[in-house]
Amino acid sequence: MEKKQFKAESKRLLELMINSIYTHREIFLRELISNSSDAIDKIYYKALTDDSLTFNKDDYYIKIASDKENRLLKIYDTGIGMTKEELENNLGVIASSGSLKFKEENEIKDGHDIIGQFGVGFYSAFLVADTVTVISKAFGSDKAYKWESKGVDGYTIEECEKNYVGTEIILKIKENTEDENFDKYLEEYMLRSIIKKYSDFIRYPIKMDVTTKKLKEGSKEEYEDYIEEETINSMVPIWKKNKQELTKEDYENFYAEKHYGFDKPIKHIHLSVDGMIRYNAILFIPEKTPFDFYTKEYEKGLELYSSGVMIMEKCSDLLPDYFGFVKGIVDSEDLSLNISREILQHDRQLKLIAKNIKNKIKNELKNILKNEREKYEEFYKSFGRQLKYGVYSDFGSNKEVLQDLLMFYSSKEKKMVTLDEYVSRMPEDQKYIYYAAGESIERIEKLPQTELVLDKGYEILYFTDDIDEFAIRMLMNYKGKEFKSVSSGDIGIDIDENENSSSVDEQENKELFEYMKETLSDKVKVVRASKRLKNHPVCLSNEGDITIEMEKILNSMPNSQGIKADKVLEININHDVFKSLKNAYENDKEKFKLYTDLLYNQALLIEGLTISDPVEFTNNICKIMK
Numbered sequence: 001m002e003k004k005q006f007k008a009e010s011k012r013l014l015e016l017m018i019n020s021i022y023t024h025r026e027i028f029l030r031e032l033i034s035n036s037s038d039a040i041d042k043i044y045y046k047a048l049t050d051d052s053l054t055f056n057k058d059d060y061y062i063k064i065a066s067d068k069e070n071r072l073l074k075i076y077d078t079g080i081g082m083t084k085e086e087l088e089n090n091l092g093v094i095a096s097s098g099s100l101k102f103k104e105e106n107e108i109k110d111g112h113d114i115i116g117q118f119g120v121g122f123y124s125a126f127l128v129a130d131t132v133t134v135i136s137k138a139f140g141s142d143k144a145y146k147w148e149s150k151g152v153d154g155y156t157i158e159e160c161e162k163n164y165v166g167t168e169i170i171l172k173i174k175e176n177t178e179d180e181n182f183d184k185y186l187e188e189y190m191l192r193s194i195i196k197k198y199s200d201f202i203r204y205p206i207k208m209d210v211t212t213k214k215l216k217e218g219s220k221e222e223y224e225d226y227i228e229e230e231t232i233n234s235m236v237p238i239w240k241k242n243k244q245e246l247t248k249e250d251y252e253n254f255y256a257e258k259h260y261g262f263d264k265p266i267k268h269i270h271l272s273v274d275g276m277i278r279y280n281a282i283l284f285i286p287e288k289t290p291f292d293f294y295t296k297e298y299e300k301g302l303e304l305y306s307s308g309v310m311i312m313e314k315c316s317d318l319l320p321d322y323f324g325f326v327k328g329i330v331d332s333e334d335l336s337l338n339i340s341r342e343i344l345q346h347d348r349q350l351k352l353i354a355k356n357i358k359n360k361i362k363n364e365l366k367n368i369l370k371n372e373r374e375k376y377e378e379f380y381k382s383f384g385r386q387l388k389y390g391v392y393s394d395f396g397s398n399k400e401v402l403q404d405l406l407m408f409y410s411s412k413e414k415k416m417v418t419l420d421e422y423v424s425r426m427p428e429d430q431k432y433i434y435y436a437a438g439e440s441i442e443r444i445e446k447l448p449q450t451e452l453v454l455d456k457g458y459e460i461l462y463f464t465d466d467i468d469e470f471a472i473r474m475l476m477n478y479k480g481k482e483f484k485s486v487s488s489g490d491i492g493i494d495i496d497e498n499e500n501s502s503s504v505d506e507q508e509n510k511e512l513f514e515y516m517k518e519t520l521s522d523k524v525k526v527v528r529a530s531k532r533l534k535n536h537p538v539c540l541s542n543e544g545d546i547t548i549e550m551e552k553i554l555n556s557m558p559n560s561q562g563i564k565a566d567k568v569l570e571i572n573i574n575h576d577v578f579k580s581l582k583n584a585y586e587n588d589k590e591k592f593k594l595y596t597d598l599l600y601n602q603a604l605l606i607e608g609l610t611i612s613d614p615v616e617f618t619n620n621i622c623k624i625m626k
């Protein structure tokens, strides 16, 4: 028998193919199954135009059979088959796609979209096989042919016997090597899992003989192996089904089957878009944070299918980081894929889908916030932080999308509120949106700095996440109202009745404060009489952009550069403690220094900052207790 050579370019391409196009060997099965599915589709199209042919769906299937003893893996189909010429043209010339030609010649309707287009997928068989044999009988022909190849060497074609129309691909699976276990491609569990992973939604049944254990006839405890033909794939993907026919449980089951999470999703979004780009998608908003969600290890992304075939397990381009918690799948026939089907060649379509999806998620979250407040608060507990990261990152470019989805705890309502709710009930004379940052709600509630703002009857938002202040800085304002920390030097509240007296006090105590500042040296920028304190003797505030809370966060990060807030030590001159301080200033400078140190350290403790010498601090307390 004459051995034919692959064309020169084809030879090089074949080597390239086998070694570099595909990153996972297991995709060979996806490629061969897709070819079989295409071959059946072609019969389906023939039947549309040929009255003598009726397409009875039950007659069309793909079958996978493994023969471990002889290391053979067979893939049969009852598709259109290939003539001798087609075997030569399609399998003898790499990068020649009979399927693409067929698509061009026939009008493709009904979403029966043929998968093949590059004319290379078939050769992925050599990723796992030494020899590939194809036995095929074409529709309308009475002769069958056998094509065989051991890879780059070339191939042979000869006539052979075959009873039914269709194609049989026989792979002689490679022997194991040190690095690679090829035996697994003959194992039932492996084949099943590859089929499920990539080809679950191929429209035709993919059958396999599976071994199950069954009670022996007449016995109550003895089992025997029993072989049964099973259809492995689910065929119709849930996202192609009619929404009206699906129940909440159907979506929840799909979520569980796909291992999207152990929780139940709080919402699903089922999309069938038929516009500039066609796609189907099912998206889930989970309820609970995956254990690794806020770590580097977490990979965001949606599963991407093209015409029912899985292309990518996690397509990260489909989701912005701030919606990285969303799970689900997207299936589109309109994607331009590259040869390996692994990377998308032109991402224009993908970008369009991503944009669309982003808007859908945003709107759905807004709906939940509006109509199912409790549910939204649950969601926000898990993923609110991610939304705030979204506001902060990319130089705030996504703040418009996200600002209405934010919530903070309110001093007034004692629950989470939105910025819109806050602004809508601001009294007319209130200029700013006030916030207080701290470790927890309980701690913030005790902060002396909140006293004046609360006394004015203004609402304060509590920032307990480390990202909060940073996100708000990016946001700058909401509906024209600026944000203001209750600890900032200028709090923006006019205290008319005390205005004059406090500046008199300031003047009167000028030297005392200067001496305090001297004692504390560069630990504080200035010491002054407080306008905001009512019941507490002392507190810290800041001047400039960096607040004390921000200083804490920045310094807890690796490679922190020791950034410091410009701290102001504020003293309540109406407090009894101040009288003692003044007394000490006039009569006992040593005592005055001791009091200054104690007051400063108290202010640090109130802020949740560490004091540099706790032993000295306790010794100082002991001194005054004596």
Ligand SMILES: Nc1ncnc2c1ncn2[C@@H]1O[C@H](COP(=O)(O)OP(=O)(O)OP(=O)(O)O)[C@@H](O)[C@H]1O
Pocket (backbone or CB within 6 Å): 031, 035, 036, 039, 077, 079, 080, 081, 082, 090, 091, 096, 097, 098, 099, 100, 115, 116, 117, 118, 119, 120, 121, 122, 123, 167
């Ligand atoms: N099981 C089959 N039945 C009938 N024709 C087949 C079969 N397998 C392959 N072919 C023919 O061989 C051609 C080449 O197959 P190959 O898998 O290399 O490329 P493709 O499917 O066209 O494109 P892609 O590289 O995108 O998968 C196909 O276009 C098809 O015409």
